[in-house]
Amino acid sequence: MARQKSENHFIKGAVYPGGQKAMLLFxxxxxxxxxxxIAAKVEGTVRIRFSIDHTGKVFKSLVIAxxxxxxxxxxxxxxxxxxxxxxxxxxxxxxxxxxxxIHFKLQVNPLPAEAPPLPTPLSIQYTxxxxxxxxxxxxxxxxxxxxxxxxxxxxx
Numbered sequence: 001m002a003r004q005k006s007e008n009h010f011i012k013g014a015v016y017p018g019g020q021k022a023m024l025l026f027x028x029x030x031x032x033x034x035x036x037x038i039a040a041k042v043e044g045t046v047r048i049r050f051s052i053d054h055t056g057k058v059f060k061s062l063v064i065a066x067x068x069x070x071x072x073x074x075x076x077x078x079x080x081x082x083x084x085x086x087x088x089x090x091x092x093x094x095x096x097x098x099x100x101x102i103h104f105k106l107q108v109n110p111l112p113a114e115a116p117p118l119p120t121p122l123s124i125q126y127t128x129x130x131x132x133x134x135x136x137x138x139x140x141x142x143x144x145x146x147x148x149x150x151x152x153x154x155x156x
Contacts, residue, residue, distance in 0.1 A: 046063060046071050078102060
């Protein structure tokens with residue numbers, strides 16, 4: 001008969017609030033591409049190893065795979081902004097270690113070859129013509145001269 005494992009026997013690791021997707025979204029929203037890397041058109045991935053203390057804060061980081069041109073410093077800055085949730089483990093102050101890849105990719109904004117032509121403004125003119133009489137018409141009178149006529153002209 002196999003022995004069942006209980007979750008109480010294991011030390012649980014640090015977790016970013018919202019999970020991995022939330023952490024990647026946070027990094028994507030806060031990443032500031034270094035100007036030196038933009039000028040040199042550097043793209044790639046910085047691999048960074050960092051330590052998390054018992055309160056969930058990053059206190060130590062080390063670049064494993066460097067990219068240079070300011071990307072390493074930006075990766076370290078981003079990692080130190082992260083805050084994790086650390087479950088309490090037997091009143092011990094446990095440090096956790098994680099490795100993270102931070103991708104640097106230049107965004108390509110293709111400029112249109114030719115600007116689309118602006119629409120020409122159209123003007124609408126209309127006239128109202130009809131006969132008016134000083135006397136009010138009687139309900140039984142069928143006059144063909146009363147009424148309205150609209151003319152709409154569109155000019156480019």
